[in-house]
Each structure stands twice: as structure tokens, then as C-alpha cells.
Amino acid sequence: MNVTRAFKTPGGVIKAVDGVSLALGQSEAICLVGESGCGKTTTGRMLAGLLRPTSGQLLFESKDVWTTKGKELARFRRSVQLVHQDPYASLNPIRTVYQTLSAPLFRHKKVSDRRGAIGAVTELLQRVGLTPPADFLIKYPHQLSGGQRQRVSIARALSVDPRVIVADEAVSMVDVSIRISLLNLLLALRDEFRVTIVLITHDLAVARYFARRGRIGVMYLGRVVELGTSELVVGDPAHPYSAALVAAIPEADPSLTRSKERVELRSAEVPSLLRLPSGCTFHPRCPLFEEGLCDVRVPELLGIPDGREVACHVAVRERAPAAELIGVR
Ligand SMILES: Nc1ncnc2c1ncn2[C@@H]1O[C@H](COP(=O)(O)OP(=O)(O)OP(=O)(O)O)[C@@H](O)[C@H]1O
Numbered sequence: 489m490n491v492t493r494a495f496k497t498p499g500g501v502i503k504a505v506d507g508v509s510l511a512l513g514q515s516e517a518i519c520l521v522g523e524s525g526c527g528k529t530t531t532g533r534m535l536a537g538l539l540r541p542t543s544g545q546l547l548f549e550s551k552d553v554w555t556t557k558g559k560e561l562a563r564f565r566r567s568v569q570l571v572h573q574d575p576y577a578s579l580n581p582i583r584t585v586y587q588t589l590s591a592p593l594f595r596h597k598k599v600s601d602r603r604g605a606i607g608a609v610t611e612l613l614q615r616v617g618l619t620p621p622a623d624f625l626i627k628y629p630h631q632l633s634g635g636q637r638q639r640v641s642i643a644r645a646l647s648v649d650p651r652v653i654v655a656d657e658a659v660s661m662v663d664v665s666i667r668i669s670l671l672n673l674l675l676a677l678r679d680e681f682r683v684t685i686v687l688i689t690h691d692l693a694v695a696r697y698f699a700r701r702g703r704i705g706v707m708y709l710g711r712v713v714e715l716g717t718s719e720l721v722v723g724d725p726a727h728p729y730s731a732a733l734v735a736a737i738p739e740a741d742p743s744l745t746r747s748k749e750r751v752e753l754r755s756a757e758v759p760s761l762l763r764l765p766s767g768c769t770f771h772p773r774c775p776l777f778e779e780g781l782c783d784v785r786v787p788e789l790l791g792i793p794d795g796r797e798v799a800c801h802v803a804v805r806e807r808a809p810a811a812e813l814i815g816v817r
């Protein structure tokens with residue numbers, strides 16, 4: 489997809505997402521990471537076809553989703569599932585786990601009777617680690633812990649054989665130990681069902697864990713500023729904003745924290761989308777800011793020789809001699 493989404497707000501029109509371009513492969517683990525308000529949820533909702541881009545296209549099997557209808561649209565809807573941050577809000581409180589999980593199975597004609605549905609729901613519960621399944625079938629959301637509710641949400645997403653699951657802050661509301669087991673579950677499902685998982689998080693430590701064999705897209709004020717393998721983006725960040733996020737990850741080992749390069753931002757304040765800075769929107773905060781360049785020209789997201797894409801004049805100049813720029817858009 490390559491999309492932009494604007495919203496009318498009382499203060500004026502803002503671009504919550506501005507030209508975000510993303511191509512998903514099969515069975516990928518990809519993370520979108522960035523501070524609150526940078527457009528992660530808006531991007532995720534557009535990816536899931538729940539929010540129409542103001543401009544740009546969302547392509548599924550080479551077709552623009554927003555122009556497809558009928559069976560084709562239904563197939564897309566089934567193929568991309570969203571798991572929300574707060575399963576309490578997304579699960580119906582007066583439905584049992586069985587009712588919640590069997591409804592999509594009946595709707596998509598994957599089962600035709602109660603017996604088949606119980607069998608299929610039991611299998612799903614087992615797969616997401618809610619065992620013994622019989623104990624969970626008749627439970628209501630309020631009888632489950634936060635982690636268990638999130639497993640039910642994941643099972644519901646999985647029930648329709650999706651090709652992509654967009655998990656928006658899906659592990660943010662649970663304790664750290666449960667967070668890791670949920671991330672491991674998502675990674676195991678990715679391997680088993682060859683489903684692509686897009687994890688949205690504000691926490692780069694979560695992104696680093698989840699996407700250790702995948703990609704990370706760092707977002708800032710509605711744009712992707714760096715996109716590449718986790719190894720590159722976390723191990724050797726090219727964009728000064730990514731570097732600042734990496735430097736801020738708390739390490740369990742204090743000696744590791746001490747040895748990390750500190751990145752001092754020029755300002756802690758995130759500009760308003762209503763009054764975006766000129767040129768590179770990160771320039772008022774950037775330690776590498778160059779007057780006459782960064783405040784004048786908008787940096788494009790460019791491919792550099794190590795395989796990642798980065799939107800920073802200085803990073804591109806240092807890491808890619810002009811002749812080697814790849815994929816100039
Ligand atoms: N329906 C809407 N109407 C007006 N503004 C919106 C709407 N949805 C999102 N926004 C604005 O768009 C910007 C991006 O919001 P979004 O929810 O995508 O950010 P986010 O990165 O998911 O943030 P968070 O980490 O807090 O969840 C914010 O400034 C938000 O206020």
C-alpha cells in the first residue's frame with residue numbers, strides 16, 4: 489500500500505499518515521514503531537481496510553481494495569484481521585468464548601453445525617494455549633485474565649484463515665511475562681500458518697523482540713522514517729530518530745545501558761501535526777540538524793546499499809554515495 493490519510497480536526501486538517509508505503513511478504517514479522525500520535529493505528533486501520541485512505545491505494549493481489557466488491561472484497565476482509573489493544577473492549581461481554589469464536593466460523597461457512605463448531609473452537613483454543621479448552625468454552629470475557637482475553641482475540645482472528653494479522657498494541661496492556669508469551673505465540677502462529685503479522689507498538693524493546701527475524705518500520709509524525717531488518721534498524725540505526733529510540737531502550741544489564749551511545753535530542757517536544765516544521769519534520773529535535781538543508785528540503789524515504797530505506801539527508805549522504813541511491817521515489 490501507499491497511502492495518505494487526513495482528518496478534519498477543530499484546529500484544521502491534519503495528515504495523520506502521509507505517504508506511507510509498505511509491501512508485505514508472506515509469513516513476515518513486521519513492526520511499526522513510534523511515539524504516540526505518529527499514525528501507527530491509522531496506518532494499521534488502513535492496512536486492514538477499515539479506514540479509507542484520503543489518497544493512495546491499498547492493493548491486495550494487485551487489485552485496489554477500495555474498488556473491489558462482493559466476493560473479492562469479502563475475501564480481502566477475511567484475509568486481513570485486526571487484533572486490538574484492549575480485548576475487553578473488542579470482545580462482547582455477554583458472549584461466551586464459544587459464541588465469540590464460533591460466530592465467524594458459521595458466518596464464513598467453515599462449520600455447519602454445533603458439533604463441528606465445538607470441535608473447531610476446541611482446536612483454536614488449544615492452538616492459542618487456552619487449555620484445557622473445555623474450561624474456556626463457557627467462560628465470559630470478565631472471567632478471563634487480560635492475557636487470556638488477548639488469546640481469545642488472537643483465536644478469533646485466526647479462525648478465518650487470515651493471511652495478515654494486524655496486532656495494534658496487542659501486548660501493551662498485559663504484564664511483561666505475559667507479553668513475552670503472547671509475542672512468542674504470535675511468532676509461532678506466523679510459522680505454523682504462514683501468516684504475516686504486523687505488530688504495532690510504541691515500545692522499541694517489544695519491536696526488537698518480536699521482529700528479531702523480521703522488519704521494523706519507524707514512524708515519526710505520519711511518515712515512515714526508517715524501514716529495514718531489525719538487525720539493521722536496532723543494531724545500527726541510520727535515522728537519528730531511530731537512534732534516539734534505540735538509546736532509550738532500558739537494558740536489563742546496567743553495563744549494557746552504560747555502554748550504549750547516548751543520543752541527546754535538541755528538544756523533547758513533539759511538534760503538532762497542525763504546525764509541522766518545514767523540511768524534515770524532525771529537524772527541531774535532531775542532533776544532526778544542518779541549517780539550510782534539513783529545514784528546507786523534505787527528505788524522501790530512500791533505499792541505501794545495505795538494503796534498508798531511510799528518510800534523512802545526512803544518513804543518506806553518509807551511507808550512500810549519490811550514485812548508489814536505490815529506489816528514488
Ligand atoms: N478519527 C480521527 N479524527 C481526527 N483525528 C484523528 C482521528 N484518528 C486519529 N487522529 C489523529 O491522527 C494522529 C495519529 O493518530 P493514531 O491513532 O494513528 O496514532 P498512534 O501512533 O496510533 O498513537 P498511539 O500510540 O497513541 O496509539 C493523532 O494526532 C490523532 O489525534
Ligand code: SF4
Nearest residue numbers: 768771774782800801
Ligand atoms: S534530515 Fe536532517 S533533521 Fe532530519 S533526521 Fe536527518 S539530519 Fe536530522
Ligand SMILES: [Mg+2]
Nearest residue numbers: 528529530657
Ligand atoms: Mg494507536
